[in-house]
Amino acid sequence: MGRRAVGSAASRRASRHWWDADAASYQAEHGRFLGDADFVWCPEGLTESSAGLLGDVTGRRVLEVGCGAASCSRWLARQGAYPVAFDLSAGMLGEARAAAGRTGTRVPLVQADAEALPFADRSFDVAATAFGAVPFVADPGAVMREVYRVLRPGGRWVFAVTHPMRWIFLDDPGERGLVAVHSYFDRTPYVEYDERGVPTYVEHHRTLGDRVRDLVSAGFTLTDVVEPEWPDGHEQLWGQWSPLRGRLFPGTAIFVAHRPD
Ligand SMILES: C[S@@+](CC[C@H](N)C(=O)[O-])C[C@H]1O[C@@H](n2cnc3c(N)ncnc32)[C@H](O)[C@@H]1O
Numbered sequence: 111m112g113r114r115a116v117g118s119a120a121s122r123r124a125s126r127h128w129w130d131a132d133a134a135s136y137q138a139e140h141g142r143f144l145g146d147a148d149f150v151w152c153p154e155g156l157t158e159s160s161a162g163l164l165g166d167v168t169g170r171r172v173l174e175v176g177c178g179a180a181s182c183s184r185w186l187a188r189q190g191a192y193p194v195a196f197d198l199s200a201g202m203l204g205e206a207r208a209a210a211g212r213t214g215t216r217v218p219l220v221q222a223d224a225e226a227l228p229f230a231d232r233s234f235d236v237a238a239t240a241f242g243a244v245p246f247v248a249d250p251g252a253v254m255r256e257v258y259r260v261l262r263p264g265g266r267w268v269f270a271v272t273h274p275m276r277w278i279f280l281d282d283p284g285e286r287g288l289v290a291v292h293s294y295f296d297r298t299p300y301v302e303y304d305e306r307g308v309p310t311y312v313e314h315h316r317t318l319g320d321r322v323r324d325l326v327s328a329g330f331t332l333t334d335v336v337e338p339e340w341p342d343g344h345e346q347l348w349g350q351w352s353p354l355r356g357r358l359f360p361g362t363a364i365f366v367a368h369r370p371d
Contacts, residue, residue, distance in 0.1 A: 113298040116312050120247040121299075122223055124309040125246045126198050129178075132202030137179055144345060146213045147184035151240050151270045151346035152362035154338040158185065163238075163268045163336065163366055167191040170235040173260060174262035175224055175253070175269070184215040194234075196220040196227075197242065219242060225252040232262040239269045245313055248299070250321075254328035264371045267330060273337065273360040276350070277315045283352030325345020330367035338362055 116124070129136075144150050149158035158164060164172070168190040174183045177195035179202060186193040195217050197203050205220050210216045222228050224243035237257045244250055257267050278290045294317060304310040316324070318335075325332050340356025351361045 111190075111300070113259075113296070113303045114301050114308050116248060116299050116301055118225060118252075120309050121246060121248045121312045121314070122198065124171055124312045128311045129199035129353075132203035133179075133199060133205050136202075137205045138321040140348065141179065143348070144179070144181045144185040145185075146180055147188055149182040149240070151364055152338055153346075153351035154340055154356060154362055156336075156338040156343055156345075156362075161336070163334075163364065164236050165266065167236065173229070173237040173257075174242070174285075175239035175257065176244070177206065177219075177239075177308045178202045179209050180217060180219065181209065181340065181350060182238065182240060183217040184209065184213055187215055187217050191236075193221060194218045195342075196222040196224075197253075198223055203206045225249055227256040227257065229258050231244055234260050235262060235265050237239065237261055237265070237269075239323055241270055241272070243353075244269050245271050248312075248314055249325060250314070250316060250322045254324045257328060258328045258369055261369045263369055265369045267325075267367045267369070268364060270362055270364040271321070272313075274316060274318045274321065275359060275361045276361060279350075279355075281350045283347050283350050283355060285354070287350055287355055288358070299325050318363070321363070325365065325367050329369065331354070331369050331370055332365065333364040334364075336364040336366065338364070 113124045170191045172191045172193045174195040177197045180195040183193035183195040278292050278294050279287050301309050303309045338361040
């Protein structure tokens with residue numbers, strides 16, 4: 111593992127292989143926490159039913175970006191929305207199909223890349239994602255432009271990502287993860303690679319300012335950045351997310367933006 115430049119195509123290849131291979135174990139580890147038909151925004155446990163970041167979704171056409179097993183879309187369907195869920199990984203979409211069978215709640219599933227969406231202009235009222243696609247693409251500006259294109263004027267885009275300040279720490283939920291070791295300003299992606307040097311996992315960093323600029327350059331109006339606090343009594347770890355760190359600094363940033371009318 112290390113830090114080195116990786117472009118869009120190599121990031122896409124790495125993500126597709128990684129999430130295909132990891133789909134079953136990701137669901138085994140996190141599926142219970144995420145629920146079969148629930149909308150959980152982040153490891154802090156903030157749910158859409160308590161946060162209401164998407165507004166009233168009844169009758170709305172909602173695009174779930176990087177949906178994984180699509181639990182958010184099944185929750186949305188149960189609220190009376192018309193979700194479409196897409197993901198790069200066939201393995202993750204397989205988990206979504208399995209969950210549809212378990213729950214009896216079926217939503218349209220599409221295999222697609224967030225940098226080039228196969229949807230018509232102005233075809234959704236809302237787009238949303240909990241940690242899907244955005245942290246894994248080399249060109250998040252392209253994702254912002256594509257989401258803007260497929261939203262109708264007045265539409266809303268809400269996405270959760272790892273809080274940019276986490277980049278400065280080791281990926282460790284314990285004491286070692288409290289010490290700043292990396293520059294916040296170094297955008298070189300985090301890469302794991304195989305013995306031939308081919309990237310197998312890539313995560314791309316953007317500062318808070320970069321995220322705002324990507325949104326505004328695409329045409330969005332930013333209305334909020336939510337930084338969920340770690341709730342008292344919540345003891346569950348998720349990778350580097352832990353109560354120890356969560357009590358001291360944010361782990362998630364949720365950007366709320368609108369396409370102007
Ligand atoms: C951390 S998972 C989040 C999934 C789901 N939202 C959840 O909360 O479990 C990240 C997801 O983003 C997807 N992804 C990564 N790069 C993508 C891309 N370029 N386009 C679409 N999906 C992508 C992965 O396949 C994976 O399912």
